[in-house]
Amino acid sequence: MAMVCLLDFEAYAEKYLPKIAWDFFAAGADECSTRDENILAYKRIRFRPRMLRDVSMLDTRTKILGTEISFPVGIAPTGFHQLACPDGEKSTARAAKAMGTCYIASTYSTCSLEEIAAAAPGGFRWFQLYIHRNRAVSRQLVQQAEALGFQGLVLTADLPYTGKRRNDVRNGFQLPPHMKLKNLEGAFEYGLPPNSLDPSVTWDDIYWLRSLTHLPIIIKGILTKEDAELAVRHGVQGIIVSNHGGRQLDGAPATIDALVEVVEAVRGRVEVYLDGGIRKGSDVLKALALGAKCVFIGRPALWGLAYKEHVEQGAQGHIQVASGDLIEPNEIQQDQVQDVALGSGQLQIWL
Numbered sequence: 001m002a003m004v005c006l007l008d009f010e011a012y013a014e015k016y017l018p019k020i021a022w023d024f025f026a027a028g029a030d031e032c033s034t035r036d037e038n039i040l041a042y043k044r045i046r047f048r049p050r051m052l053r054d055v056s057m058l059d060t061r062t063k064i065l066g067t068e069i070s071f072p073v074g075i076a077p078t079g080f081h082q083l084a085c086p087d088g089e090k091s092t093a094r095a096a097k098a099m100g101t102c103y104i105a106s107t108y109s110t111c112s113l114e115e116i117a118a119a120a121p122g123g124f125r126w127f128q129l130y131i132h133r134n135r136a137v138s139r140q141l142v143q144q145a146e147a148l149g150f151q152g153l154v155l156t157a158d159l160p161y162t163g164k165r166r167n168d169v170r171n172g173f174q175l176p177p178h179m180k181l182k183n184l185e186g187a188f189e190y191g192l193p194p195n196s197l198d199p200s201v202t203w204d205d206i207y208w209l210r211s212l213t214h215l216p217i218i219i220k221g222i223l224t225k226e227d228a229e230l231a232v233r234h235g236v237q238g239i240i241v242s243n244h245g246g247r248q249l250d251g252a253p254a255t256i257d258a259l260v261e262v263v264e265a266v267r268g269r270v271e272v273y274l275d276g277g278i279r280k281g282s283d284v285l286k287a288l289a290l291g292a293k294c295v296f297i298g299r300p301a302l303w304g305l306a307y308k309e310h311v312e313q314g315a316q317g318h319i320q321v322a323s324g325d326l327i328e329p330n331e332i333q334q335d336q337v338q339d340v341a342l343g344s345g346q347l348q349i350w351l
């Protein structure tokens with residue numbers, strides 16, 4: 001099948017990923033109104049097209065925090081890439097490098113920062129931090145990222161507690177036993193506890209981060225002019241206008257709608273980026289026209305991983321279960337699944 005737009009990859013991933021993985025990637029918080037609004041809001045914005053300009057020379061390159069990228073679309077931090085393909089974040093790092101763009105690796109990666117760095121040497125990467133109650137864990141990760149050549153530190157500000165994603169609750173979602181949060185392995189005696197994130201983080205913690213690293217700090221999750229001003233005053237180098245893909249506060253505005261007030265408040269003092277709902281080139285153009293320096297995509301990169309895995313490895317699009325039957329991946333019920341793995345292009349499910 002010809003893949004002509006990102007939504008084709010979404011449809012492919014929905015068809016071929018195990019339901020628990022698809023539900024986790026697709027989830028928004030509560031009624032998913034913010035997730036959906038991120039996309040709908042672009043459709044309300046129209047261009048004022050001007051004609052007869054010389055457009056024979058096209059150049060999509062831009063710079064973010066001084067580093068050139070080949071086009072103004074980077075990869076937002078998302079966790080658990082091994083749910084989409086066995087190489088997980090290593091594949092994402094290679095793809096970002098091949099495309100000449102920036103990859104923000106998540107704290108919740110299923111590959112370690114070392115593995116990510118080694119998979120695509122010289123690639124342009126930022127590290128995304130969630131601050132844990134155990135500050136020693138966060139400090140160590142920041143310093144490790146800097147030592148490994150990550151070029152920016154992205155502090156995610158919108159997840160003091162995890163949003164309620166209804167299908168994940170229904171599915172009893174958890175990582176399959178053979179996948180680990182590699183960056184946190186060993187940090188917690190009994191695995192990652194549900195309340196390990198620090199909900200007491202405030203603006204003053206930017207100063208704490210500043211004391212740990214020379215990396216530029218980019219704050220992710222800003223949606224208002226007031227917080228944009230605070231971010232600038234606390235010395236960050238960049239702001240990502242983001243609502244976490246609608247996975248946190250359901251009822252938060254679409255990011256493209258919040259962008260304008262953030263850009264106006266910032267008045268060019270720091271760079272402003274955006275993520276959420278970017279699905280086509282004209283969405284990118286709208287965000288740039290409204291003041292973003294570049295945008296990031298979250299879910300589409302995950303669909304790409306799922307597609308790459310199935311197509312490149314020649315998977316048939318069906319799963320052989322222990323009984324020998326062939327079934328469609330999305331027919332599997334979460335409570336049947338004990339373990340999931342992708343090997344030799346074939347999804348294997350232990351039931």
Ligand code: FNR
Pocket residue numbers: 024025026038076077078079106107108128156220242243244245246247275276277278296297298299300
């Ligand atoms: C995320 N996002 C996210 N953000 C972050 O700072 N750290 C993380 O670990 C994650 N994990 C994560 C997992 C999944 C499955 C999704 C879909 C999203 C949010 C992400 O960085 C970004 O803000 C949104 O994904 C952007 O919206 P789109 O492009 O998915 O519409």
